[in-house]
Amino acid sequence: MKQRTPVVVNILIIIGLLIVFYYLFVQSYAFFSSPYFWGTVVIASILAYIHSAIGDLIENNKFKKLSEEEKASYLAEKKIPFLRRQYNAAFKKQSATEEKDILIDHGFDGIMELDNQLPKWWLGLFWFGTVFCIVYVAAFSFTDFAHPISEYDQEYKEQIASIAEFEKTQPPVTIETAEFLADNIAAGEEVFKTNCVSCHSEGGKGGIGPNLTDNFWNNQPEKKLFKNIFHVVDNGVTGTAMQAWGKNGVLTGRDIQNVAAYVYHINQEQPPITPAQGGAPAYGTEAHWEKE
Ligand code: HEC
Numbered sequence: 044m045k046q047r048t049p050v051v052v053n054i055l056i057i058i059g060l061l062i063v064f065y066y067l068f069v070q071s072y073a074f075f076s077s078p079y080f081w082g083t084v085v086i087a088s089i090l091a092y093i094h095s096a097i098g099d100l101i102e103n104n105k106f107k108k109l110s111e112e113e114k115a116s117y118l119a120e121k122k123i124p125f126l127r128r129q130y131n132a133a134f135k136k137q138s139a140t141e142e143k144d145i146l147i148d149h150g151f152d153g154i155m156e157l158d159n160q161l162p163k164w165w166l167g168l169f170w171f172g173t174v175f176c177i178v179y180v181a182a183f184s185f186t187d188f189a190h191p192i193s194e195y196d197q198e199y200k201e202q203i204a205s206i207a208e209f210e211k212t213q214p215p216v217t218i219e220t221a222e223f224l225a226d227n228i229a230a231g232e233e234v235f236k237t238n239c240v241s242c243h244s245e246g247g248k249g250g251i252g253p254n255l256t257d258n259f260w261n262n263q264p265e266k267k268l269f270k271n272i273f274h275v276v277d278n279g280v281t282g283t284a285m286q287a288w289g290k291n292g293v294l295t296g297r298d299i300q301n302v303a304a305y306v307y308h309i310n311q312e313q314p315p316i317t318p319a320q321g322g323a324p325a326y327g328t329e330a331h332w333e334k335e
Contacts, residue, residue, distance in 0.1 A: 044102075044105055044106070044113070046121060047098055047102065048163075050091055050095035052125060053091045053095070054088050054091050056167075057084075058067070060171060061083055061084060062079070065080055067189075068189050136144065142301075145159060147156045161191035210295075213297075215295070215297075216295070216296030218270060218273050218274055218277060221269070221273050222300075223303070223304050223307050223335060225304070225308075226298075227301045228308045230301040231301035231306070233301075234294065234301050235305050235306070238288070238294070238302070239252075239283070243255055244323075246309060246313075246316060247306060247309045248321060248323065249326075251284060252284065252285060253317065253327070254322045254324060254325070254326065255306050255310060256310055256313065256315040257315040257316075257322065257325055258310075258315070259325035259329055260330045261326050261328075262274075263328075266332070267332055267333050268311065268332040269304075270335055271332070272303040272306045275287065275288060276302060276303060276306075277296075278290055
């Protein structure tokens with residue numbers, strides 16, 4: 044008679060599978076705080092206990108029918124801990140009598156085949172996979188549930204809405220409130236690449252527009268560099284190709300705050316790109332900015 048898997052092991056396997064299942068559908072571990080998850084864990088555990096209790100009854104009945112010798116060997120094996128038993132089983136060979144029972148003799152080609160039973164874990168995974176596949180394909184084909192494209196649309200809408208909400212609640216950034224924040228440099232670089240690179244070239248080394256990495260500035264309406272950049276980008280330079288990005292409504296105050304942080308960064312925190320390195324020659328007068 045075969046030894047049975049302890050109910051605790053079954054429950055652990057079920058919980059493991061449930062976690063995988065929930066994670067696949069929820070795409071985060073947020074389900075750990077959901078009553079549905081713990082509900083299914085409790086129900087699955089109760090079912091596993093019932094299954095194990097029925098197993099106990101059957102086992103008792105079968106046990107009574109065993110010979111004394113078989114009873115003794117069964118009890119001896121039962122004492123071996125579960126994991127130890129699994130380990131031993133991995134190296135155990137079938138005895139000749141066991142093999143005889145499951146032998147399929149082809150006869151015509153002389154090949155001998157053993158009709159081994161599929162392991163329980165294999166069958167379990169197989170049925171789990173089959174059910175999962177049916178549920179998933181049906182959900183994917185007929186509903187929005189777990190559908191990546193509709194999830195993407197949904198998240199996109201939510202993000203646009205939350206940005207709009209943020210802009211509404213946040214006071215707009217003006218030259219008075221704007222400040223240099225190192226955290227804005229990366230976002231500013233994106234604004235620069237989209238809007239400014241065509242004239243000021245990569246890294247602000249200058250082209251149609253002047254070199255933004257050196258200390259020569261044609262426009263110095265403000266005493267401090269960061270405010271100065273904000274001012275020029277906001278108001279532009281009349282009569283030149285440098286338009287008023289803020290006043291024309293192309294960039295928001297927040298965008299200008301970001302791009303100004305980037306220009307400040309390449310001007311103050313990076314070495315200048317000199318004409319020898321492909322930078323545009325000095326334009327305007329040397330600046331003496333007040334400390335920020
Ligand atoms: C169509 C070309 C063009 C684009 C695009 C452009 N600029 Fe300019 N920019 C200029 C020109 C030309 C000047 C020089 C104006 C002058 O003669 O004083 C200038 C001047 C500047 C100055 C002042 C430099 C100085 O020496 O006074 C800053 C700062 C500046 N631009 C930043 C930007 C930023 C940031 C962007 C992107 C949001 C941008 N520019 C987009 C052409 C451009």
